Amino acid sequence: MDVPGELYLPTGDGFVATALTIGPWDAGFQHAGPPAALLLREAERASGIEAGQTVRLAYDIFAPVPVGPVRVRASVVRPGRRIELVEAVLDTGDERPLMRLSAWRMRVRDDAPGGEVVVPVAIPGPYDSRAEVAGFFTQDVAYHRALDWRFAHGSFNAPGPAAAWTRPACDLVQGEEITPLQHLLVMTDAASGISTELDWTTSTFANVDLCIALHRPPAGDWLGMDARTTLGGTGAAQCFADLYDVSGRIGRSTQSLFVEPR
Known part of the structure; x- marks a missing residue:
């Protein structure tokens, strides 16, 4: 099994996604975790606060991100020496945004x-x-191989609440060591996947957003999440997760899910 060593390869004006970004719904589309981390990287590079901390990340997912070339750009919306708001956008080169980070x-x-x-x-x-290795991906080399998964309770392969630890099995961008916060973003979008209350083969429950609030930055190789999904019965669901490093809780995440039969 030939597994890439990174999620993205840099090009002259953007990046090319590797097979490790492939999501569970369609082999042609990325899991949202890797592009979320790529947007974070761009936002931090655009920051005017040297060695600052990112405390709130709000992602809007406008459309699936294809497995292939992508482009990211960022701007400081509210500059400041102590506090700032940075916006980053991902597209495929046609100016139509697919994901946005605030x-x-x-x-x-x-x-x-x-x-x-x-x-x-x-x-x-x-x-x-x-x-544990996820059993529902259609490709052997896909997102689930980007991280080393350890389940404290629950399972990738059965419905119900779940808690899992991960450590990186690859870098985000070729030639750069993945940071703990980038790792957190690659992992946390899977909170709704590990805690699903539905059967992957009969239902879809894709998230339209991802919000993370941190009271301190993550540290170390191992990061964890304790996730629970609640169905609303009207085609919507919410996933909430506590986020950890080995020293303690670092924050929480939320996801809004669009639920329908396959």
Whole structure:
């Protein structure tokens, strides 16, 4: 099995997605986790706050992202020395946006009032969790191979709430070591996938957004999420997840899901 070492290859004016970006619904479209991380990378590169922290990331998914060439661009919407808002957009070169990120970034302070409040990890750790490979991807080399998955409870392959740890099995962009925050974005869009309440073969439940709020940046190789999906019964659902590194909780995520029969 020939597995790429990265999710994206840089080109002159953008990137080309590798097979590790392939999502579960259609082999021609990317899982939203990799492009979310690519948008974060662009937003941080456009930032005017050196060594700042990204505290809120709100993604809108306008259309599926094809597996192939993509382009990203970013601009500072609200500049500032302490707080800024950065917007990043992904397209395939035709100016039609497929995904958009709105990211609030802040200056890091060593003298912040109150100090750090550590919220303990509420799930078994990565080395007390079991390895598992998703069984529903149509391609052997796809998104599920981009991360090393360890399940604390629940399963990729059965409905219900689930908690999983991951560590990167590849880089985001060729020639660059993936950062913990980029890893978090690659992982967190799968929260609704690991905690689905529906059968993959009979229903679709694609998310139209992804929102992440962080009270501190992630650190280390292993990151985790404890996710639960709630069906609304009217064609909509919501997924909520607590996000962790091995030291404690770092934030939470939400996803709005569009649910319909396959």
